[in-house]
Amino acid sequence: MTKPLPPLFREKMIDLLGENEFEQFLTSYEDPRSFGLRVNTGKVDRDEFASQSPFHLEAVTWAAEGFYYEEGERPGKHPYYHAGLYYIQEPSAMAPVELLQVKPGERVLDLCAAPGGKSTQIAAKLQGEGVLVVNDIHSDRVKALVKNLELLGVRNAVVLNDKPERMLNVFGGYFDKILIDAPCSGEGMFRKEEEMMGQWERHSVQEFAAMQRELLAQAAVMLAPGGRIVYSTCTFSPEENEAQIAEFLDKHSDFAVVPIEGFAPGRPDWLREPWCDSNAYSSKAKAAVAGTARLWPHRLRGEGHYVAVLGKGAGTGASANASDVAADFVAAAEKRGGRPAPRGKGRAVAAPSTGVSLEPLEAFSGELLRSEPFALGRLVCYGEHAYASPAGLPELHGLKVVRPGWYIGALHRGRFEPSHALAMGLRLREAKRALSLASSDERALRYLKGETLEVAESEILRDPQETQAAKGYCLVCIDDHPVGWGKWLDGMLKNEYPPGWRWT
Known part of the structure; x- marks a missing residue:
């Protein structure tokens, strides 16, 4: 790291950790960074990928699909990246979704999702079953979120770009699991992104704490009884970590901390002046935060994280009626000067189209697909665009919907x-x-660059029962993993790889 740590941050960490542990913490900034990738088991088996990986990999102990790779290797510049076989992710950031314990068929919300690392991790655990709703309030960041979901081949995700308070009436008590990877002061990012130190000095911890408090309360309304919230940050500040959980527990008696093992514990002793009001929390809530976890950069190979698991007691219900809570959040936003758009207005996706003929889609499906990976009964059309919407999704009218499901065409x-x-x-x-090209075939790279390819008809893999010529659309793969479309005719493959995705 080339820049010195902000003086106020150093003073705070010395007070919290003590001189001896602070020296260990400080030394970690001079250690080599740890680089990680997570295998996308929605596309490839973890052990299968590990056996054929072009990179030297070492397992991340707390993430089943996580691996360290060596500095100097460039997994983002390999065809497997473009096939969506893995996501490049900081190792400690893999822990929150592991602790969410997602199972296939569940309804899961990633409330602060962009750019999508944890969303794609959740999707892999759902294995295409159930519903994944991902939301981010920043429209400029949602583009990266959508691209990452598409890159990793996620079929059952709905992408929203809305304020969480507007989601409460639609999703009250709907989700089995909710992840809140909360906006934070980012102290754990200082080594990875040194510009974060400047942002830390410009933004107050209290500013982030206010947002985190609201996100936790909103998630509580959308969680079903018996469900689980995982709250995480990439900061060390107790105001944004233990204090948030202690306050939440005192306000939500139907929730309890699910203790985390295997990491350093949360620090109830840090709920004190000058960082926190020691009289603001009950002794029960203070004791409970010892069951949360801190991933320290001087104790493991990662940049650092804070994680809390919150279980909602079955049968106790939400802490308040969803409509009442939604109204309270809207009123609070208006008082701050930010007037949310009234329900049913704003930049919402238009109502599903009626009278749109699906015959061309059905013809394409019959010609190109062996089975129907999307159920025609769940298809919805917005204008001329067709989506496969996950089964069991409630009416989204009035929300700012970016993707109502898997975009078909x-x-x-x-x-x-x-x-x-x-x-x-x-x-x-x-x-x-x-057409399946070997990753070692120079045409694989040329395809990813958008070039037209020479391809013999004998190379086109076809259904044995197909008697028609090979001309037209074909699925282009690299080592049997899809990367896009091509159109074959008379020995030439016209490239349909999107310009914005091409290898540069």
Whole structure:
């Protein structure tokens, strides 16, 4: 690290850790960074990938699909990255989703989702079953979120770009699991991104604490009885960590901390002046935060995280009626000067189209797909765009919806144009026509650069029962993993790889 730590941060950490442990903490900033990737088990088996990986990998002990890779290796510049076989992720950031304990078929919310690292981790654990709702209030960050979900082939995600208070009436008591990877002062990012130190000096901890307090209260309304919230930050500040959990527990008697093992414990002794009001929390709540966890950079190979697991008692119900709580949040926002758009207005997706013929899509599906990976009964069309919406999703009218499900493609002037998201969400076995290039084949890289390829008809993998010529759309794969579409005709493959995705 080239820049010195902010003096106020140093003073605070010395007070919290003590001189001896602070020296260990400080020394960690001079250690080499740990780099990690997480295998996308929605596309490839973890052990299968580890056995064929072009990188030297070492397992991350707290994340089943997580690996360290060596500095100098460039997994973002390998065709497997473009096939969505892994996500490059800081190792300690993998812990919160592991502690969420997601199971296939559950309804899960990632409340502060962009750029999507933890969302894609949740999706892999759902294995295409259930519902994943991801939300981020920053419209500029949602683009990266959508791209990462599409890159990793997620089929059952709904992407929102809305204020959480506007979600409460729609999703009251709906979710089995909720992740709050909360906006924070980012003290754990100082080594990875030194510019964070400047942001830390410009923004107050209290500013983030106010946002975190609201997010926890809003999530409580949307969680079903018996469900689980995981709250995490990448900061060391007790005001944003133990204090948030202690205050939440005192206000929500139907919640309890689920103790975390294997990491350093939370610090109830840090709920004191000058950082926190020691009289603000009950002794029971203070004791409970010892069951939360701190991932310290001087105790493990990672940049650092704070994690708390909160279980909601079955049968106790939400702490307040969803409609009442929603109204309270709207009133509070208006008092601060930020007037949220009234329900049913704002930048919401238009109502589903009626009278749109699905015949071109059905024809495409019959010609190109061995099975129907999306149920036609759950297809919704917005204008000419078709989406496969997850089963069991409530009416989203009035919310700012970016993606109401898996984007299948466009129904345009009597023809169907398949989306890149459809290709990335498919498996080779689901396609009747495909081209699978070896990662060592120079044409694989040329395809990712957007070039037209020479491809013999004998190279096109086809359904044995197909008697028609190989011309038209085919699914392009690298080592049997889809990367996009191509159109084959007379020995040439026209490249359909999107310009914004191309290898540069």
